Amino acid sequence: MSIVLQQKEQLSSAIYRALEAARENGEMELNEIPEIGLEVPRDTSHGDFASNIALITAKAARKAPRDVAQIILSNLDQGNFIRKVEIAGPGFINFFLSNDWLYDTLRAIEAQGGKYGDSDYGKGEKVLWEFVSANPVGPMNVVNARAAAVGDTLARMFKAAGYDVKTEFYVNDAGNQADIFARSLEARYQQINDANYPFPEDGYPGDYVGEIAQILYKEQPDLLQMPKEERLEFCKKWGTDKMVDMQRADLKEYGVEFDLWFRERDLHSANDLERVIEFLEERGFLFEDEDALWFRSTEFGDDKDRVIIKSDGTYTYVTADIAYHHDKLKRGFTKLINIWGPDHHGYIARMKAAIQAMGYPEDTLEVMILQYVALLRNGKQVKMSKRAGEFITMQDLVEEVGKDAARFFFLNRSPESHLDFDLDLAVEQSSENPVFYVQYAHARISSIIRQGVEMGIQVPASKDVDLNLLQHESEIALLKQLSGLPEELLMGAINREPHRLTRYALDLASLFHSFYTHCHILGEEDSLRASRLVLVTCVQIVLKKVLTILGVEAPEQM
């Protein structure tokens, strides 16, 4: 249990006992004692912890909130950890504790290192995070970049929260788009020898198709010997594999490495679609109408039934997706979390229906809908069209603003908010980007420790220093911030809020920079210097931990 939680528990049981005592001695009538809420107030003048219990119970007790608070106080056993209690505002009870718990936080960080802040909340539940899953027919876009950053970070937050996590990229290499891509690639290949060879009307116009056609030509100069059908099949497989390789490389450069890459074509070759259709058929969820086979998804709350096999005998996209999710479940995952773009939100109901038809609870599948990213240049939105071959790719973005800045920028916003990404601003102010502010704090600490070592000063163990020397306002503020990591990490995972962590990192960096200005370290006398070295080392550990989860570098110097 985190130290903050320990404090809250101590306080709430003290309040509970006070309420019971008040009830017994007749000072207060109260049938039920509600759950006692405690929070860390934003304003430090409101204490270390505050409770609104008096406001909540006032009505049932038929007393004014401040009177209730006064009764609680007069029955409260302050023990030896509560330094001061006061009633404030409409009836809040503010608790001021002795600093021992803050110093315990340093000991915990020292003992746990990079694991500080982790919990076993998830109890090892197997969770699969699927995100990006961009079609292997072109470069990834900025929404993919947003999804990559969010998914990658949330997956790590889940690991920290005690889940058994895998990340997966689903490759749509078997559908219409893959066929169109194959025809586009084949046409570009033909054009190497015959400039007038017709390009398909619906083909992908981007230059990249021609570029990889060149690579294909070098590797396979005799492709034209093949029968057309066979050649298109080859182009589809080779081409989508090539695109997947490129996507994998781009993602790696962006700091995202998936545990698993799942190919749609493997579902087809393993006859998984037939199998899942049979499975649903047996359970009576399918019916025929107008020469097509339908899935009765309305039985599970979808607003329409969905076609599974089209009248021409081919499958729809959702069929493969059902088979895919069936496969995920067969692999033993009990929680499937997908991150989709806003254009797919209409898909949620039918996939959840499928999950239920397969016999699993509706909330086994959770879909996070990420909102769009609008790119602005010269104050105007950049119009992008895959059709016209005009778009700013993830790769362009990373090259332009850098991996760390791009990731931080995406992660610093709540996933469901629409996002305006001003390219001019991102480039122009790249040296003032918040990410550097956080990294600079880490580099500064590294520098202090480095110089200490040069002077023959090592970072001491906390047991060998007097942590009580840490009394400065900026030191206390830092300690409080450090104590908050476990809760931030856990709440961030539970609520799927990566931006909690960027915010936490910014706040921690800010408090450190302020401390740095007000307090010196290496020049201080031995005992104070030792205590502060312990403190900044803990700040460094926590900064590095958070940056690692965010997928951002923690530089030793800048």
Added chain:
RNA sequence: GCGCCUGUAGCUCAGGGGAUAGAGCAUCGGACUUCUAAUCCGAGUGCCGCAGGUUCGAUUCCUGCCAGGCGCGCCA
């Protein structure tokens, strides 16, 4: 028409049943003989989209409306 998301400071965005609504950027003024000034300290700004409702208390929850983005295929 139905569904999802958004509406908070000049801009980009946090927050969220409670105590004076926050940060960064931008603007203005200070701080480097001292561990990195990519830093710090200080200053101003808000019908929290509008209107009702629930509540001791609503910017937060509920309903309706307005505005913007995106969906609603035997496409993927």
